[in-house]
Amino acid sequence: MIKAAADGIKEVTPPLSDADVASLKAGDRVRISGVLYTARDAAHARLFPLIEQGKPLPIEVRGQIIYYTGPSPARPGAVVGSIGPTTGGRMDKFTPALLELGLKATIGKGARSQAVKDALRRHTAVYFGAIGGAGAVLSQFVKALEVVAYEDLGTEAIRRLEVEGFPAIVVNDCHGGDLYEDGVRAFAREDA
Amino acid sequence: MREVDASAIVDAIKKLCMEANYDLEPDMLRAFDRALTTERSAAGRQVLQTLKDNARMAQTKRMPYCQDTGVVVCFVELGQEVHLTGGGLDEAINEGVRQGYTEGYLRASIVRSPFDRVNTGDNTPAVIHVDVVPGATLRFSLMAKGGGCENRSKYKMLTPADGLEGVKGWILECVRTAGPDACPPLIVGVGVGGTFEKAAILSKKALFRELGSPNPDPAIGAIEREVLERANRLGIGPQGYGGDTTAFGVHILAAPCHITSLPVAVTIECHAHRHKEVTL
Ligand code: SF4
Numbered sequence: 307m308i309k310a311a312a313d314g315i316k317e318v319t320p321p322l323s324d325a326d327v328a329s330l331k332a333g334d335r336v337r338i339s340g341v342l343y344t345a346r347d348a349a350h351a352r353l354f355p356l357i358e359q360g361k362p363l364p365i366e367v368r369g370q371i372i373y374y375t376g377p378s379p380a381r382p383g384a385v386v387g388s389i390g391p392t393t394g395g396r397m398d399k400f401t402p403a404l405l406e407l408g409l410k411a412t413i414g415k416g417a418r419s420q421a422v423k424d425a426l427r428r429h430t431a432v433y434f435g436a437i438g439g440a441g442a443v444l445s446q447f448v449k450a451l452e453v454v455a456y457e458d459l460g461t462e463a464i465r466r467l468e469v470e471g472f473p474a475i476v477v478n479d480c481h482g483g484d485l486y487e488d489g490v491r492a493f494a495r496e497d498a
Numbered sequence: 499m500r501e502v503d504a505s506a507i508v509d510a511i512k513k514l515c516m517e518a519n520y521d522l523e524p525d526m527l528r529a530f531d532r533a534l535t536t537e538r539s540a541a542g543r544q545v546l547q548t549l550k551d552n553a554r555m556a557q558t559k560r561m562p563y564c565q566d567t568g569v570v571v572c573f574v575e576l577g578q579e580v581h582l583t584g585g586g587l588d589e590a591i592n593e594g595v596r597q598g599y600t601e602g603y604l605r606a607s608i609v610r611s612p613f614d615r616v617n618t619g620d621n622t623p624a625v626i627h628v629d630v631v632p633g634a635t636l637r638f639s640l641m642a643k644g645g646g647c648e649n650r651s652k653y654k655m656l657t658p659a660d661g662l663e664g665v666k667g668w669i670l671e672c673v674r675t676a677g678p679d680a681c682p683p684l685i686v687g688v689g690v691g692g693t694f695e696k697a698a699i700l701s702k703k704a705l706f707r708e709l710g711s712p713n714p715d716p717a718i719g720a721i722e723r724e725v726l727e728r729a730n731r732l733g734i735g736p737q738g739y740g741g742d743t744t745a746f747g748v749h750i751l752a753a754p755c756h757i758t759s760l761p762v763a764v765t766i767e768c769h770a771h772r773h774k775e776v777t778l
Contacts, residue, residue, distance in 0.1 A: 333541075348615070378565045378605040387603055388556075388565035393646045393679050415737065416646070416679030437737055438646065438681035439770040440548050441565040442555040460617050461565075461605050475541070475739065486678050489740020493539060494733030 311337070321369025322410040324430040330476045332483030336434065338472040342373040342413070346392050348462035349455070350400040357403045364455035365464060368408035371434075375413075376461035377451075378441070386448045386467075388441030391415040394433065398422050405429040413474055417486055426480050434474040435485065447472040500577075500634040502778060504585030507636070510776050511594025514640045515570060516602040518772040519562040522553045525709035526746075526771055533683065533736075533743040542741030546683075549736075549769055560602075564770040567604040568642035570595050570624035571702060577633035588626055591638075596620040607645065627699060636778040639706050647684065647768040650676035653698060656760040665690060665762050666725050672764040673729045673745060678738020681768035684745045685709065686729070689763040692753035697763040704749035705767050706775070713750055722748045 307319045308326045316330065318338045330336070343365050345353065356363055374394055378387030394414025401412065402425035410431050415438035418426075426433060436444060450468040457463050477485045530550045537543045556563040572591055582590075599606060599621040608622065609615040652672045656664045669688055676684060689700025712719030726748045735741020746769070755761065 376565060376605065376607075378562050378567060379603045381561065381603050384561075387605070388562045388567075390565050392566065393649070395679060415681065417677060417738075435678075435737065435739075437545055437548050437552075439564045439644075439768055440552045442559065442561050442563060443548055443552040445561065446555075460619070461607070462617075485740075486734075486738045489539070489541075489735055489738060490733040491740075492733070493735055493740045493742060495731040 320371050320410070322371070323369070327410055327430050327432050327480050330432050330479050331481070332476050332479045332485045332488060334476040336474050336476065338371065338474060339470050340468070342371050342467045342469055342472070343367075343454070344373050344375050344377070344465040344467060346374050346376050346462050347396055348459045349464050350397050352456060354400050354403065357407065363407075365466075367404055369410050371411040371413060372404070372409060373413040373467065377465070378461070386445050386451050389445050389448060390441035391436040391438055394418055401425065405431045418478055423478055423482070423484070426478055427482060430480045432476060432480060433478040435477040436472070436474045444472070499579055499581045501581050501583050502636055503583050504590040506778055507587070507590035508594045508597065510638060510778060511572070511591050511640065512598040512601070514638065514774040514776060515595055515598030515604065515642065518640060518642045518774045519556075519567050519602065519604055520560050521557050522563055522771070523773065526769070527553060529683070529709055529746040533746070537736070537741050537743050539735050539739065539741030541739040542736040542743060545736035545739060546743065562604055563772065564644060565605055566607060566644045566646065566770070567599065567621070568644050568772065569608060569648070570621065571641045571643050572624050572626050573639040573703060573706070574626065574628045575631045575637040576628055577635045578630050579634040580636055587628070591624055591626055592622045595622050595624050637775065638778075639775045640773065641702070641705065642772040644681070644768050644770055647676070647680040647766045650680040650766040651701070651764060653694070653761070653763045656762055658758070658760055660760060662721070664760070666721065666728070668762050669725050669748065669764055670728055670732070672766065674732055674734075676766045677734055680766045681770065682734055682738060682745065683736055683743045683769050685767040685771050686725075686745055686748045687765035687767060688748065688750040690750060690752045690761070691755035692761060693755070693759070694761060696753055697761040700751040700753060701763040701765040704751040705765060705771070706773055707749050709747045709771075718750050718752060722750050
């Protein structure tokens with residue numbers, strides 16, 4: 307579900323429908339509340355063969371959001387340590403297959419491949435950017451955390467997060483919009 | 499001969515690992531403030547403000563500024579009159595890293611082999627570079643080097659004919675291709691000259707210089723300034739959302755090299771520029 311808040315920021319709550327995703331445009335600021343699943347390199351490397359063999363995944367991805375992150379350990383009494391995004395491009399190889407299963411969004415930082423951008427269009431999905439390196443600030447928005455698969459992977463395990471007002475921005479929308487390209491176009495100076 | 503016990507090294511490294519990850523250096527905080535006054539992009543200013551808040555929160559909550567608490571890169575200046583007792587140098591540094599990362603709630607991000615990729619669980623081993631120098635002191639310069647930006651570091655063997663313009667163009671190309679992936683604003687460490695490995699080590703060493711202070715050689719300082727200005731005209735901006743603050747600094751170290759060679763190594767460092775030094 308997506309609602310525009312009074313401050314112009316879009317409130318995003320998974321599960322997301324095609325219509326929800328289609329309403330998002332590159333550069334839109336969002337606040338995400340609800341469930342996010344974390345997965346990065348090692349977890350994707352385990353999910354991928356399962357998808358190829360048509361086997362069930364340890365999480366249901368339909369309509370959901372995957373956050374590319376490997377948090378630092380929580381201090382006693384804290385929900386989580388630092389938890390900012392990792393580079394999305396390293397997951398490019400795996401993303402189209404997950405989108406085909408109905409995953410609606412990923413959160414990371416950094417550019418995606420053309421193949422992923424094409425898959426975002428084809429499957430009506432979106433790539434959000436969170437601020438890389440702002441892991442301490444972003445930890446405040448995580449209200450609960452539970453390891454749901456691959457605990458042996460440590461920081462790379464799949465975790466189920468409950469977040470409230472998690473801030474992000476639309477980097478790649480499902481219409482071909484790309485915040486990074488727009489940004490360079492707007493600010494590059496001729497004599498660089 | 500001055501005796502230094504390995505346990506003193508363990509304690510010092512442990513402390514440096516924690517402080518580097520919790521407390522960004524004042525030169526970085528000043529860089530955020532300065533960029534907030536010059537950045538034209540509203541999204542860029544918002545990123546910079548968030549990073550400033552992030553630095554404050556990391557410091558007060560003793561939590562890492564970034565969840566990628568990096569690979570520890572440690573430069574050691576070992577005085578030749580120092581006699582180490584109670585253990586080896588590498589062993590002591592790694593024990594310090596182990597204790598710092600486990601007791602400091604820092605992330606274990608190192609795998610024991612690039613092929614089987616099993617996490618060592620305590621962020622060891624560190625990458626250690628030792629220079630033996632005159633004197634009876636031991637100096638450690640430690641960096642927690644993030645992976646996302648390190649993955650955008652590059653190397654090129656230019657030819658003498660490529661010359662200075664070739665060097666500048668290559669550094670800018672590295673910044674351009676690092677783009678949003680490396681968490682800009684960046685600090686660009688450059689090693690020019692030496693051999694293949696010497697240039698790469700210089701590119702890391704260059705990052706330890708205080709941000710904003712030029713290379714003492716005015717000719718190199720002028721190159722740093724020019725490349726920084728041009729990098730900031732690329733338009734990439736904070737986080738790549740577009741803007742004028744793509745890099746905070748370009749630091750170059752140069753070394754003599756062979757008549758045929760012009761090696762240029764570029765280490766890309768992100769705004770999570772975590773480095774600390776101590777002398778024992
Ligand atoms: S590139 Fe730097 S700021 Fe970005 S996630 Fe890696 S360590 Fe953190």
